[in-house]
Amino acid sequence: MNIETHLDTSLEYAQLMDVNDPLKDYRNQFYIPQHDGRDVYYFCGNSLGLQPKSVRDYIDVELDDWKNLGVEGHFEGKNAWFYYHHHFSEKLAKIVGAKPEEVVVMNTLTTNLHLMMISFYRPEGKRTKIMLEGGAFPSDYYAIETQLKLHGYDWKEHMIELIPREGEHTMRTEDIIAKIQEHGDELALVMLGGVNYYTGQLFDLEAITKIGHSVGAKVGFDLAHAAGNIKLKLHDWGPDFAVWCSYKYLNSGPGGPGSAFVHERHSANPDLQRLAGWWGYDEEKRFLMKKGFVPMKGAAAWQLSNAQVMAMAPYLASVDIFNEVGMDALCEKRDSLTAYLEYLLDQSPNGYKLLTPRSKKDRGAQLSILIKKDAKKLNELLYKNGVTADYREPDVIRVAPVPLYNSYEDVFHFVRLLDECYTNL
Numbered sequence: 107m108n109i110e111t112h113l114d115t116s117l118e119y120a121q122l123m124d125v126n127d128p129l130k131d132y133r134n135q136f137y138i139p140q141h142d143g144r145d146v147y148y149f150c151g152n153s154l155g156l157q158p159k160s161v162r163d164y165i166d167v168e169l170d171d172w173k174n175l176g177v178e179g180h181f182e183g184k185n186a187w188f189y190y191h192h193h194f195s196e197k198l199a200k201i202v203g204a205k206p207e208e209v210v211v212m213n214t215l216t217t218n219l220h221l222m223m224i225s226f227y228r229p230e231g232k233r234t235k236i237m238l239e240g241g242a243f244p245s246d247y248y249a250i251e252t253q254l255k256l257h258g259y260d261w262k263e264h265m266i267e268l269i270p271r272e273g274e275h276t277m278r279t280e281d282i283i284a285k286i287q288e289h290g291d292e293l294a295l296v297m298l299g300g301v302n303y304y305t306g307q308l309f310d311l312e313a314i315t316k317i318g319h320s321v322g323a324k325v326g327f328d329l330a331h332a333a334g335n336i337k338l339k340l341h342d343w344g345p346d347f348a349v350w351c352s353y354k355y356l357n358s359g360p361g362g363p364g365s366a367f368v369h370e371r372h373s374a375n376p377d378l379q380r381l382a383g384w385w386g387y388d389e390e391k392r393f394l395m396k397k398g399f400v401p402m403k404g405a406a407a408w409q410l411s412n413a414q415v416m417a418m419a420p421y422l423a424s425v426d427i428f429n430e431v432g433m434d435a436l437c438e439k440r441d442s443l444t445a446y447l448e449y450l451l452d453q454s455p456n457g458y459k460l461l462t463p464r465s466k467k468d469r470g471a472q473l474s475i476l477i478k479k480d481a482k483k484l485n486e487l488l489y490k491n492g493v494t495a496d497y498r499e500p501d502v503i504r505v506a507p508v509p510l511y512n513s514y515e516d517v518f519h520f521v522r523l524l525d526e527c528y529t530n531l
């Protein structure tokens with residue numbers, strides 16, 4: 107069924123779309139939070155993904171091995187803990203379009219962003235500045251500010267922000283390219299969010315990487331809102347690094363571990379500056395406990411500590427679901443579900459405005475709705491009516507229909523309740 111040609115505002119239509127949805131059964135693999143004895147209409151998978159029902163089994167495996175094997179679990183466990191990060195390599199590489207050696211699960215997002223900037227923000231001579239998108243996530247701002255300070259720079263002078271044109275909410279690719287060219291010889295690093303957390307805009311990561319490299323800068327991405335949401339081709343697009351968290355679209359649970367991508371071209375360079383720990387040391391010789399750091403090949407060289415197995419187990423559970431579904435099928439449903447949400451919002455007499463780009467190539471699952479009334483109150487009212495959405499200062503409600511577990515009927519009821527609550531405000 108082709109949604110673009112048959113869109114319709116009836117409940118029957120949503121139900122029919124659900125019946126015909128090839129991914130419909132995956133909803134049953136997740137726990138849906140409850141409100142007044144029934145499933146919440148959950149649209150916050152971009153903030154905290156829902157719990158896969160399989161998570162408990164994945165954790166139980168590790169609890170049992172710990173109970174029965176103690177320290178031997180490092181080598182004798184079902185998922186030998188010594189190699190625990192290896193269990194992700196192939197699977198995670200598929201989700202972000204990388205080679206297995208280019209990805210690693212470790213630490214948390216902001217920690218990894220710092221580790222990557224230690225290696226790939228190497229100011230020299232006139233080339234000292236970092237470009238980011240205006241309205242980036244605060245942690246990214248703080249990380250960049252303090253990296254600049256670490257090198258002794260006035261951070262306000264060395265941070266270049268991309269700002270939309272007057273009257274527009276999102277950046278045009280042509281403007282990003284022009285700005286990179288304009289600042290070409292003073293740019294040390296271009297570091298953007300893949301999908302901006304506030305507007306939901308997906309940047310043209312391939313074009314930005316190409317132009318960034320052509321002016322001689324390094325390029326890195328914060329994929330917190332892109333990993334598990336966008337079909338990425340990190341290896342082919344070729345940024346120097348990327349980082350992401352796993353608790354948003356990737357459903358690893360609150361505070362779940364971060365991940366990093368380092369392009370193959372850097373994988374065997376022992377001369378890169380880095381902050382190292384023993385888990386980044388050549389695995390074969392790690393237990394010789396020698397002085398003098400010898401990095402592993404690939405992204406694993408940036409590991410500091412041994413794997414946080416209990417925190418990583420839920421991530422593994424979720425990654426297995428992603429691999430079963432595949433990013434192609436997931437993105438197909440994502441586009442259809444988000445287009446349906448957009449259509450219903452457009453049909454509403456309340457005249458909602460969107461911050462998010464209208465073209466599916468410029469966004470993922472999330473739509474950010476600009477609310478002309480009191481958005482905070484509206485979100486509270488929605489919550490009382492069994493809808494979990496996300497209010498952001500000062501006037502935005504973010505909604506992410508997640509293809510793994512949201513249904514067309516969820517979207518239908520969301521817009522129905524949004525309209526009701528908006529009218530009653």
Ligand SMILES: *Cc1c(COP(=O)(O)O)cnc(C)c1O
Binds near residue numbers: 217245351
């Ligand atoms: C969610 C998010 C973070 C959160 O960082 P943590 O280190 O995981 O707490 C950082 N940056 C962006 C862009 C985010 O969306």
